[in-house]
Amino acid sequence: MGNKKSLRYLISKYAIIELVYSFFIVVLFYVGLNVLLNTGVIHPANYADIQSEKVEEGFKKEDWTPAEIPFYYDFLYLKDGKIIENTIDKKYDNLVQEAQKNGKATSDEIIGSNIFKTYTMGNRQLVIRYKVNAIFTNKKLYKLFENFEWGYIVFILTIWFLGFALLLIRSSNILKREIDKIAIANANISRMDLDYEREYSKYKEIDGVLCSIDVLAKNLKKSLGEQWDMQVKQKELVEQLTHDIRTPITLIKGNLELLKEENPGLSSDRFSDIFNGIDRLEKYIGKLKNFSYTMEGKKDVVSNEVILYWIEVMSSICRLNGLKLKVIKSESSNIRLDKEEVAVALQNIVTNSVEYSKKDSVISVEFKDEPGEFVLIVRDEGTGFDKDLLPLLTDKFISGKVKDKCDKHGLGLWVVKNIVMANNGNLYLNNYGRGISGAEVKMVFYKE
Helix, strand or coil: CCCCECHHHHHHHHHHHHHHHHHHHHHHHHHHHHHHHHCCCEECCCHHHHHHHHHHHHHCCCCCCHHHCCCCCEEEEEECCEEEEECCCHHHHHHHHHHHHHCEEECCCCCCCEEEEEEEECCEEEEEEEECCCEECCHHHHHHCCCHHHHHHHHHHHHHHHHHHHHHHHHHHHHHHHHHHHHHHHHHHHCCCCCCCCCCCCEHHHHHHHHHHHHHHHHHHHHHHHHHHHHHHHHHHHHHHHHHHHHHHHHHHHHHHHHHHHCCCCCHHHHHHHHHHHHHHHHHHHHHHCCCCCCCCCCEECCHHHHHHHHHHHHHHHHHCCCEEEEEEECCCCCEECHHHHHHHHHHHHHHHHHCCCCCCEEEEEEEECCCEEEEEEECCCCCCCCCCHHHCCCCCCCCCCCCCCCCCCCHHHHHHHHHHHCCEEEEEEEEEECEEEEEEEEEEECC
16 A cells, blocks of 8 residues: 555645746856857847947948848938838828937837937938847848847747646646546445445545445445345245235134024124125235335225225224214325325224223214315314414324324324325324314425
């Protein structure tokens, strides 16, 4: 693994390299300029100013001609007040006039100021223009690059920028490669590929993150393995229980048939409730047998037959406990719900109502089909919900009888809530008091 370096080291290293590189460029600028001067490729910045004295001496001679003026001067030559030759750009006319008046004029550029000088000899007058900057000694190069200093500065800055960019790209690529190791590890965990090839970093901060991700992957793999083993055991247990329970159910059904034949005078409603309960119990066992974590329960359209099935489930519980079931409204709907799961929810609700209601009291139920939702409302004439516990009654192991959490109480409404949510709905608990007080449980299932 070797010694780990800090990201601060990487950043500091490249910052120092940038400073050294910048110093090198400054030295290159100075040395390059001196080499060009010493080899005669360029003249120094004051060269044209010094040579202007020779131009003045030549102009004083009678046989002087403009051809004697060096190439690095522009000039205006007048004789008897008439322009004989002019190579000075018209944009400098104001400075030319100032030089003719005062003998000299200077422009205000920061680099490469223009100097204008006027020489007069009898009826002749000469105005010259030159720049105070280094110039090429070669006439052709001078014509191409009159502003040598600007060009030289731009050239050096371009070299500096290219080097700076290369160093920046280099350091950025190193950081990107290290960060990509984290991104790849994270992507592997997202795909649940927990046996991915581990990578390490020579930088402490990055390696620390990679090690943390590695620990997370190992723990996740262990947890998933344990969860899978638990699911397999649960599945085997469910299969065993469903197999074992079918035998006593078959015995119960057989004995009930015999009992019904031997005692024809007994209440047929009682036998019907028992047989319905056994049929539902067999359906639940069948559902357990076909249980899968990836499968949803079969959903049916809420037809009149489905509503009658739910009413029968509630009626049997009420008859057994001496209460009356009153159906206030029974509207079918095109919404699809899990018939058996909703039956379990209604069974739990009515069972709770029975516990808190007096005999011969009424439990009323409504099935309302509205434009965007299907609503089931169950009301009783009992003591109602404890106001202090009302917000908590749908939590696991909370009971209206036992306020403390306990492993034997409070699963009913928690189960109801989960069933309602699994069918795209919400559960609402309230107390009401319009003449007769009691508890109200509303299940709202949304159609979209």
